[in-house]
Amino acid sequence: MINQELAKIFNDIARFLRIENVAFKPYAYEKAAISLEDLKDDVAQIYIQGGRKALEEISGIGKAMSDHIEEYIKTGKIKLYEEFKKGLPVNMDELTRVEGLGPRKVKVLYQKLGIKNLKDLEKAAKKHEIAPLFGFGETTENNILQGIEFLKHSKGRSLLQDILPVAREVLKVLEQLKEVQRASLAGSLRRRKETIGDVDFLVVSKNPKKTMDFFVALPGVQKIWGKGGTKASVHVKGGFDMDLRVVPEKSYGSALQYFTGSQAHNIATRKIAIDKGLKLSEYGVFKGSKQIAGKTEEDVYKAIGLPYVEPELREDQGEIDAALHGALPKLIELKNIKGDLHVHSNWEEADGGKSSIETLAKQAMELGYEYIGISDHTKDLKVETSLNEKQLLQENEYIKKLNAKFLAEGQKFRILHGCEANIRKDGSIDIDDDVLEKLDYVIASVHSVFKMDKSQMTNRIEKAMQNPNVDIIGHPTGRIVNQREEYQVDFDKILKIAKETGTILEINSSSRLDLRDLYIRRAKAEGVKMVINTDTHQKNQMYLMEYGVAQARRGWAEKDDIINTLPVEQLLKNLK
DNA sequence: GCCGTTTTCGGCCCGACTGTTTTCAGTCG
Numbered sequence: 001m002i003n004q005e006l007a008k009i010f011n012d013i014a015r016f017l018r019i020e021n022v023a024f025k026p027y028a029y030e031k032a033a034i035s036l037e038d039l040k041d042d043v044a045q046i047y048i049q050g051g052r053k054a055l056e057e058i059s060g061i062g063k064a065m066s067d068h069i070e071e072y073i074k075t076g077k078i079k080l081y082e083e084f085k086k087g088l089p090v091n092m093d094e095l096t097r098v099e100g101l102g103p104r105k106v107k108v109l110y111q112k113l114g115i116k117n118l119k120d121l122e123k124a125a126k127k128h129e130i131a132p133l134f135g136f137g138e139t140t141e142n143n144i145l146q147g148i149e150f151l152k153h154s155k156g157r158s159l160l161q162d163i164l165p166v167a168r169e170v171l172k173v174l175e176q177l178k179e180v181q182r183a184s185l186a187g188s189l190r191r192r193k194e195t196i197g198d199v200d201f202l203v204v205s206k207n208p209k210k211t212m213d214f215f216v217a218l219p220g221v222q223k224i225w226g227k228g229g230t231k232a233s234v235h236v237k238g239g240f241d242m243d244l245r246v247v248p249e250k251s252y253g254s255a256l257q258y259f260t261g262s263q264a265h266n267i268a269t270r271k272i273a274i275d276k277g278l279k280l281s282e283y284g285v286f287k288g289s290k291q292i293a294g295k296t297e298e299d300v301y302k303a304i305g306l307p308y309v310e311p312e313l314r315e316d317q318g319e320i321d322a323a324l325h326g327a328l329p330k331l332i333e334l335k336n337i338k339g340d341l342h343v344h345s346n347w348e349e350a351d352g353g354k355s356s357i358e359t360l361a362k363q364a365m366e367l368g369y370e371y372i373g374i375s376d377h378t379k380d381l382k383v384e385t386s387l388n389e390k391q392l393l394q395e396n397e398y399i400k401k402l403n404a405k406f407l408a409e410g411q412k413f414r415i416l417h418g419c420e421a422n423i424r425k426d427g428s429i430d431i432d433d434d435v436l437e438k439l440d441y442v443i444a445s446v447h448s449v450f451k452m453d454k455s456q457m458t459n460r461i462e463k464a465m466q467n468p469n470v471d472i473i474g475h476p477t478g479r480i481v482n483q484r485e486e487y488q489v490d491f492d493k494i495l496k497i498a499k500e501t502g503t504i505l506e507i508n509s510s511s512r513l514d515l516r517d518l519y520i521r522r523a524k525a526e527g528v529k530m531v532i533n534t535d536t537h538q539k540n541q542m543y544l545m546e547y548g549v550a551q552a553r554r555g556w557a558e559k560d561d562i563i564n565t566l567p568v569e570q571l572l573k574n575l576k
Numbered sequence: 577g578c579c580g581t582t583t584t585c586g587g588c589c590c591g592a593c594t595g596t597t598t599t600c601a602g603t604c605g
Contacts, residue, residue, distance in 0.1 A: 032578090059578095060579095063578090099604090100594080103603095104603090229593095266605095
């Protein structure tokens with residue numbers, strides 16, 4: 001996929017244009033870049049199939065952008081970009097990642113000191129060559145050094161599931177402060193993005209200074225980045241930033257709306273306000289100089305003529321239009337989930353990190369589930385607990401006994417027996433059909449040979465879906481967030497076959513987060529049913545369900561799109 | 577450079593903080 005490469009180039013061009021004080025164009029290039037980043041299809045494919053016309057149907061892509069894209073596909077280069085780079089041959093992307101350094105300062109640093117990259121920058125700062133420059137100074141030089149240091153330790157964007165628990169701890173502490181009246185998470189964390197850049201908190205406080213002093217003294221804080229009258233920013237151990245904003249009660253809703261973002265959603269909502277002769281900012285909704293809303297988010301949306309929009313939808317991906325037409329989805333919630341169908345066990349005895357089936361069942365009961373599905377790996381995957389036909393049948397007997405025991409104890413809980421079988425290279429399943437038939441359900445997943453060409457991989461998965469015993473395709477695109485790209489597959493075809501065969505697609509809650517949000521939305525649009533599973537391998541991973549549900553919400557999924565919201569008998573009817 | 581259920585031309589979100597050039601440009605979210 002060249003989408004990301006092009007997005008980076010467009011972002012760079014936007015920076016070059018900003019240096020030259022060109023009005024509005026940078027914004028257009030940035031918009032085009034965002035559009036490409038969010039695009040689920042390969043832009044080269046779009047061009048090959050539909051030409052320039054198809055390109056220009058992408059939002060933010062007009063004549064000039066499609067020129068650039070065509071040029072890049074044909075020659076691997078964009079002339080305009082090459083010329084900009086000739087005039088300022090620096091690693092713009094790398095340098096502007098240093099906090100406080102933008103394109104203009106980068107240009108000055110290149111012209112005066114010949115700084116081209118992070119290494120040059122660090123050297124110059126250490127030799128105190130930066131401070132004497134016009135427009136710079138001691139503080140700026142120190143900030144640059146610290147910014148570089150932070151970048152070195154920064155892991156980039158962290159996984160939501162690593163950050164949210166930490167952020168909740170901090171939020172809890174803030175909420176317990178006597179002077180704090182209200183507190184919330186904001187930013188991409190509140191929107192439950194897959195990865196998080198920094199953590200935003202918003203509070204209303206009777207004593208803003210005291211609250212901010214407390215915040216910057218939290219354990220784990222390594223550096224106070226900034227502290228003003230309403231905002232404090234810190235770097236913390238683990239390589240990420242936390243921001244705290246203190247706002248007045250009467251602006252809490254508009255501030256929360258603003259700091260939750262996304263930026264694109266904010267711009268869209270502000271435009272709607274303008275159309276209505278209003279002004280929307282973090283301080284409220286204003287008619288002239290009079291504030292007409294701002295205390296709660298609901299009020300803010302209402303004042304500009306919209307119903308409340310759930311944070312997970314705020315990406316300017318059609319939610320504004322849906323809101324205007326009363327067509328917002330009623331998103332699935334964690335409490336709708338009645339069971340987890342992708343759980344690995346060490347089926348007889350607890351051992352190492354894994355749990356016995358009985359332990360897992362008890363955990364599921366504690367989560368309020370009505371059922372759990374045990375789905376151990378099968379024989380082709382050479383892991384300790386992968387099962388062959390004979391072992392699967394033994395496991396089946398064992399589960400029957402456990403269910404009988406629960407029944408005798410009066411427990412209204414059921415263990416379903418499945419497996420996570422392997423889809424072989426040729427699309428066949430590594431367990432005999434007469435054994436698969438005896439299980440309550442079968443998940444089939446790709447665990448090997450990821451690098452196939454698109455049509456081969458599509459045929460491989462299609463063949464698995466055609467198997468009458470395969471109910472669910474596990475982690476359907478093979479991606480792992482921050483670790484592995486998805487394999488090449490024709491997702492439209494997968495949806496079509498899933499629909500025809502009644503095969504369910506998994507939303508995997510682990511760090512795979514596969515399906516990704518845009519695919520969930522497409523599956524929903526095609527009427528393909530999904531299941532949200534945790535893929536639990538270690539003790540206590542069933543709590544990950546919340547992240548799969550968040551992913552589903554970002555994909556606009558409703559309760560009816562997800563089969564494990566159903567009671568057990570209905571669930572079984574929805575399987576093949 | 578892009579876009580249009582009031583526009584094919586005339587708009588394009590809004591405000592705070594920082595450092596330094598002391599009145600504002602650059603950067604950030």
